[in-house]
Amino acid sequence: MSGIEIKKIDANCTLFVFTNGSLTVAIRHGDIGKEICDALVNSTNKYMNPNGGVDSSIHIKMGQFYTDQVVSIHKAMEENACPVGQARIFIAKFDLKETDVPFVINTVGPIYTEAEKEHVTFMLASCYNSSLTLANIYQLTSIAFPAISCGANRFPPREAARVAIESVRQFSCNIKDVRFVLFDRPVYDAFLREWTKYAQQVNNETHTTNSLLSMTISTEPKPAGRYCVICKEQRLPIDRQLLCSTCSELTRSEIFSRFLARLRIAADISYNELVHECEVLKPILRSYPLFYTPIKTFDANIHKRDNVAEYYLNDYCTKNFHNSKPIAVVGDGNCLYNSLVRLVEAGGTTTLAAGTSALTPVELRARNIVELILNIRVYQAQYQHLSAVLGKFEQYATKEMVRDSTLVSAWDLLSLPTVLNISITCAYPCVNGEKDLEFIVLNNALFIPLVKDNNTSPKSAEGTEASSESIEIKLLFSHSHRPIINASPNNKKKWVPNHFVPLLGLK
Structure with a gap:
């Protein structure tokens, strides 16, 4: 098991492959209606009444059987057919062929306003979470998303991408193939940047951050005195025992990221050096009780x-x-x-x-x-x-x-x-x-x-x-x-x- 491998397929598609085999995420520039997978996610309105765009094109592609199901819910529940943040799953076609999509999941994204940023972010996450939950309940393994709310609802694409990433992390569960099929090039570029940043973060945490990877243990003799056990560079004043003033201001998570990095550097030298580094770093644990x-x-x-x-x-x-x-x-x-x-x-x-x-x-x-x-x-x-x-x-x-x-x-x-x-x-x-x-x-x-x-x-x-x-x-x-x-x-x-x-x- 390891991190995330980034595979650029072409100018319009990049894959993010979780190398333990649990998940592949595709960021693709194109038409979601042309995807062949277990479920397409359709961004609609709370009435589920198609009013143009991708919503209408999916109705045309799927045909009358899908439309009849949606209309029946629309007539029975009107504006409560699919509230904002929720999702509804429908059988796509009556007589499925191998190249047909079995299910369509309708969801309703929020309209973005800066004043309600926290609330609309929560509702967008709910769209992704609800859709993924339905896919898991139906034991589906592949799903394709549009950029929910990033069109007429004006949700900033970069922030929307971050919401999508967190939802996929927490709710993909048994889904092995998640795709974001994005029609607008700027939206595609934003999602690609955010997923790349996320993959790099995971890989940097796996192999330690780039700056820590570049750390080396100096062979030059240092002047006599005590040095910070984390950075190994700053001399300690008489009133400090372990950490220099700079390292002592790091967050707990940053301390332990550097702690682990020191262990990795020592392990690259020898097992005996690793044992020694454990003894040097062990007193830090007392400063961070658990x-x-x-x-x-x-x-x-x-x-x-x-x-x-x-x-x-x-x-x-x-x-x-x-x-x-x-x-x-x-x-x-x-x-x-x-x-x-x-x-x-x-x-x-x-x-x-x-x-x-x-x-x-x-x-x-x-x-x-x-x-x-x-x-x-x-x-x-x-x-x-x-x-x-x-x-x-x-x-x-x-x-x-x-x-x-x-x-x-x-x-x-x-x-x-x-x-x-x-x-x-x-x-x-x-x-x-x-x-x-x-x-x-x-x-x-x-x-x-x-x-x-x-x-x-x-x-x-x-x-x-x-x-x-x-x-x-x-x-x-x-x-x-x-x-x-x-x-x-x-x-x-x-x-x-x-x-x-x-x-x-x-x-």
Whole structure:
């Protein structure tokens, strides 16, 4: 798993491919009515009464069967046929051919005014969210959007593109192919710029920001004295212990982005240098305490199900996990850590230092690296029964764990319970059969925090407040696609998970 690959097809089309295979987004200059996909999104009015433009052309393309459905709703509900921000799904044609679009989703975008900017932005997001939710409910895998509200409704294209990006991140779930088909060239250019910026941001977070990537550890001897542990350049005055005045003004998320970057730089030198850097940076964790309380139960009004993960859960997991629901998590190369953050974003809590930014996957990864590397022998002894699926630690730590460009391994799970003072139970689908080593070892595997020498009370990781009772979290080893069941024995490959999904209990 990694970031987003940008593929320029031609002057009128660019693809953004999530390299874990979970999603492809196309930005295309053209006519949405010519797209062949599972659903076209039609931007209409609250009466769903076509008044020209793309709305009328889609009615002409789809034919009388689609129009009759829309008219019946229009006559019955009039101005409530489709309120602003909502969406309605219709069967496109009665007698479908292979080249026909099966569904049309009507939605009504808001009219933009600067005075109501916050409200209309929320309503535009609702258009995208409602449309994607309907597509997920109907188990569709491809959908094409116009630039909702960017025409006569005067929504600024760049801001509209940002709204669309966030909706796709959170609500694409089981949709693997999202297209933005944009008729006006300036709108196309704006959407392309914003998606490019987003992809570059994801990739920079995956491989660290460009400025941090360019950092090198100087071989020139420095004058005697103490230096900031983050920037390594500023000398510390007598009243400062760790950070220079410049670094101390960074936000929490910026601190941990640079923290992780220092670990990556050290890992590029050697494992021993990585261990040393963990020891140097470890005191920073005390300055940023964390208390983690995740949500435990599934609420259909709040949480979005991951339908593919639910398929694995119901068809390939042991029955003790069937009373759980998988919730959708962004598959951008950091899914294990995204899962744990998602459980507090979706209704749980994290207690952070006053005035600091929210908990991020980058912070969790940085904390976990320090915890595991500095206590690796203890973890290896505690989880010796997992050695057959763990592999060589030093190679994993330096080449993969410090980066979010590959599939997270079971190594990460060993120490995360200590970092967050939780226990983690794993559900591993039996796709490859009951003799599959990973299934035997990892299904129902329990990961718990390290304990004190007397084995009676929980040990708190640096910077993590310990509670008297560990919270249990269930994680599913999933995949972005369903397995190929009908492949011939000669061509059938071993199923390998590429996504982590949190499981919530039912009320």
